[in-house]
Amino acid sequence: MAIARNVNDLTDEDLVSVYVARRDEEAFNELVNRYGDKVYRLAYRITSSRNDAEEILQEVFLILVEKLSTFRKESRFSTWLYRVASNASFMYIRNSRRSSDKELSLDDYKPYNDYGVLEGVEERDWSGRPDSQLLGKEGTELIERAIGELPEEYRVVFHMKDIERLTSKEISRILKLSVPAVKSRVLRARLFLRDKLSEYYSELYNG
Template sequence: MEIGFIKKLINVIVSNESKSSATDEELVSTYLRTGDSAAFNELISRYADKVYGFALRITRNTSDAEEVFQEVFLILTKKLDTFRGDSKFSSWLYRVTANSAYMFMRSQKKHENNLSLEGYSPYDEEGTLMGKIMYKDWSSRPDLIVFNKEAIKIIDEAINDLPESYRTVFHLRDIEGLSNDEVADVLEISVSAVKSRLHRARLFLRDKLSDYFYDWRK
């Protein structure tokens, strides 16, 4: 009996190890072919935080984000076969998350005024920065101050102050580390729109941080 138990245990360990080393696409294929719940659980482990984080970035509300999070994985159990492998699994999953979040927001009649930041820039009408940046220069502050918890919280809140179309681009590109092409694919917009929104979002956030560090010094 003991030998049987040990063999079973070894099989489970070997199986789990092969799951953790499998690619996302291999896990999807395994789950679709065999219904192997371990493959599905591995996908959940890999993407739970990413799906929840993106849902929270769109909804800006933890209970709404959890509803979207649950919906996304429920969709996965039903519609994983619609993933055709044309893009990376992660891009496909982010797209499912965005669509689920937008549907949720519509169903709750939670509309957001999507303001444009296209005119947002730090320079004056002559195209100069004179007197606008240097007096708030915080770039040489020690890491201990720059990376303090409050500064990170400030930037997290400032990202949530961005209009939705800029917020999603910034989150996927600068927090999740997707390429411009991948962000364009997920959000179904052009690469030039990704670059434009990212540019304005970064200018906005740099200003917010400068204000924070300037106020903090006072």
């Protein structure tokens, strides 16, 4: 494969090929530049700890140094990397014995009414995103607080779908869930967040 003079011109998959073939540091650094923030945000959503997210970020890219040669291009590189990052994050939680103590169940947040008809939340990206309604630092803190109260298995799916904009199919591959299970978790997370933000609005304005 002809090597582009500028790594910015290469696809993710080409960068992987260049690194595997030549241990090209510039190609690897470009992958880090493209995905470092995304991996950090995902790790933070799972752990709710910035320090833990930083450690996981370093661990993920150490894993990549060793495992990039196993990438077979059967899926997009980003999908493969998210799988590595999510696995590393959950493993970190287990090993540190700092699993969330939340026992919250979202079983009551069912997106269907008594007649089995979908209601309340659409499958497309969350309409009426709270960041368009709540402005400034206080609004951002309320949103983060609400997302932080989601159980981790719902929090990570919500993050991938509504923040990172992955498709349900991509998420299913990363987390090894069925597509219907992904959609169900996203919908329940959205319903939960809608209710939580309503509570916060009430606290904020009715004090």
